[in-house]
C-alpha cells in the first residue's frame with residue numbers, strides 16, 4: 001500500500017528517475033529489514049544462530065573468524081547495536097526484545113569488571129576496546145584505549161533507564177542500571193580530555209565521534225542522576241559536559257567541514273563525522289549547529305565534503321553530482337583494500353532522513369552561507385534564506401533531499417547480494433561484498449536508516465538550547481589550567497648505547513610518540529630521571545621505552561596511570577617492567 005502511495009505522490013511532482021529511486025528504496029527496505037533484523041539477532045549470544053560460544057547478551061562483531069577475525073565483542077559495536085534494540089523496544093516497535101536487553105545489561109556488568117591490558121576497573125580498564133566472546137580479556141596487541149565505548153554504553157543504558165522510569169521501575173534503575181552507568185560516566189568525566197584510538201582503531205589522538213558521544217553521555221547522565229536523586233555527581237558531569245562541548249567546536253575547520261581526528265595526518269574527511277550526526281541526533285534540538293545536528297548547516301556542509309571525497313572509487317565513476325555514491329570510512333583508507341562500507345553509505349541516507357524529520361516537524365528550513373553549496377547541488381541556484389513549509393521552495397528542497405537520501409539506499413541495494421547478507425565492505429572496483437560477512441553493525445545501520453526514513457524518532461537526550469562556554473577548560477573547579485612539576489624516576493638496567501625514554505597521553509609527554517619520546521638522564525644510573533611540567537588535575541597515562549641501535553622496546557601493558565595534583569610538585573618512582 002505505502003509503496004504505491006509514496007511513489008504516486010513523488011511521480012506527480014518530479015521526474016520518473018525519482019520514481020525509480022523511491023521505489024527502489026521502498027522495495028529494498030521492505031525485503032531487507034527482516035533479513036537485517038534476523039542477521040542482527042543471529043549475532044547475539046547465547047541463542048543467536050551464528051554466535052555459538054558467546055555468553056548471553058554478548059554481541060559478536062561478525063561470525064568471520066579469519067581474514068578478518070571479528071569473532072570478538074567490541075564495546076562500541078555492542079552499544080550501538082543495543083541502542084538500536086533499546087530504541088525499538090522503548091518505542092513499541094518490537095516488544096519481544098526485553099530478554100535481550102536484560103542479557104546485555106548482565107553481560108556488561110561482568111565485562112566492566114574484567115581486568116585487561118588497558119587496566120582494571122579502577123585504573124582505566126573501561127577503555128579496553130574488545131573482549132573475547134566468553135567475557136574474558138583479549139590480551140593481544142591492539143589500538144588501546146578507545147574512549148568512545150563507555151560513553152556509547154552509557155547512552156544506550158540511559159535510554160533504557162529513562163524508559164523504565166516512565167514505567168515506575170525506579171528500583172531496577174537505581175539498584176541495577178545506575179551502578180553500571182555510573183562507572184562509565186565516571187570514566188568519561190575523568191578521561192574525556194585524554195587521547196585514545198578513534199572508532200576505526202587506527203589513529204591515537206582526539207576524535208570528533210568520541211568527544212561528541214562523550215558529551216552526550218555526560219549531559220544525559222547528569223539529567224538521569226538528577227532524576228534518581230544521585231545529586232553528588234551532577235555538577236561534575238555537567239562541568240565536564242560543558243568542557244567537552246567547548247572542545248567539540250574545535251573540530252570544525254576553516255575549509256568548512258569537520259576534521260575527524262586531531263592526529264593521523266589525513267584529510268580529516270571521515271564517516272566518523274556522519275556517524276556522529278546520526279548517533280547524537282535529538283529531534284527536539286532543531287537544526288542546532290552547536291551539537292552538529294543532522295540538519296544543521298555545519299553537518300550538511302560536512303556531509304557534502306565527505307561524500308565527494310569518494311569519487312575516487314571506480315564504482316562511482318560517471319555518477320551525477322546530485323546522485324548517491326558508494327562511500328567508505330575515509331578516502332585514504334587501505335584496510336582490506338580500502339572499500340566502501342554498507343554502514344557508512346547508509347549513515348549518509350540516515351543523516352538526510354533525520355534532517356527531513358526536523359524540517360517537516362518545524363515547518364521551516366534554512367539555507368545559510370555555510371550549507372548553501374550542499375543545497376545548490378540538489379536545487380541549482382537556491383538562495384540563502386528561510387523557507388516555510390507552505391512555499392514551493394520548501395517542497396522542492398525536501399523532495400530533492402529525500403530523492404538524494406534514497407539514492408544512497410539504491411547504491412546499497414545495488415550491491416547487496418541475493419540473499420541479503422550484509423558484509424562489512426563492498427568492492428570499490430566492482431561492488432561485490434568483501435571483508436567480514438554478516439557484520440552486526442551493518443545490520444543495525446540498515447534498521448536505523450529504515451526507521452529514520454519512516455519518521456521514527458529516538459528519545460531526546462537533552463541537546464536543546466545548549467550554549468558553548470566562552471573559554472574552553474580541561475577540568476572543573478578552576479584548577480585545570482595550571483601546571484605541576486613532575487619528576488619521573490625509573491630504575492632500569494641497560495647495555496652500553498641503550499637509552500631510556502618517556503612518552504604518554506598528553507602534549508607534554510609527546511602524545512605517545514616513540515620518535516619524539518623524551519630522553520631521560522642516566523646521571524644517577526641505574527635510576528633514569530626526567531622532570532616535566534604537566535597539566536594539573538589531569539589523568540595521565542605513560543610508559544617508558546628503550547631504544548638501542550634503532551630498535552624500540554615498550555614496557556609491557558597496561559599503561560601506567562596517575563592523576564596530577566591541582567598544584568605543586570611530585571615524584572613518581574618506577575621500575576622498568
Ligand SMILES: *[C@@H]1O[C@H](CO)[C@@H](O)[C@H](O)[C@H]1NC(C)=O
Nearest residue numbers: 098102164167168169172173
Ligand atoms: C523492572 O525492569 C526489570 C528489567 O527488565 C525487570 O526485570 C523487572 O521485573 C521490572 N520490575 C517491575 C516492577 O516492573
Ligand SMILES: *[C@@H]1O[C@H](CO)[C@@H](O)[C@H](O)[C@H]1NC(C)=O
Nearest residue numbers: 193194195206247472473474
Ligand atoms: C583538552 O581540552 C583542551 C581545552 O579544550 C584542548 O585544547 C585539548 O586539545 C584537549 N585535549 C584532549 C586530548 O582532548
Ligand SMILES: *[C@@H]1O[C@H](CO)[C@@H](O)[C@H](O)[C@H]1NC(C)=O
Nearest residue numbers: 487488489570571572573574
Ligand atoms: C619517590 O621517592 C622520593 C625519594 O627519593 C620520595 O620523596 C617520594 O615520596 C617518592 N614518591 C612516591 C610516589 O613514592
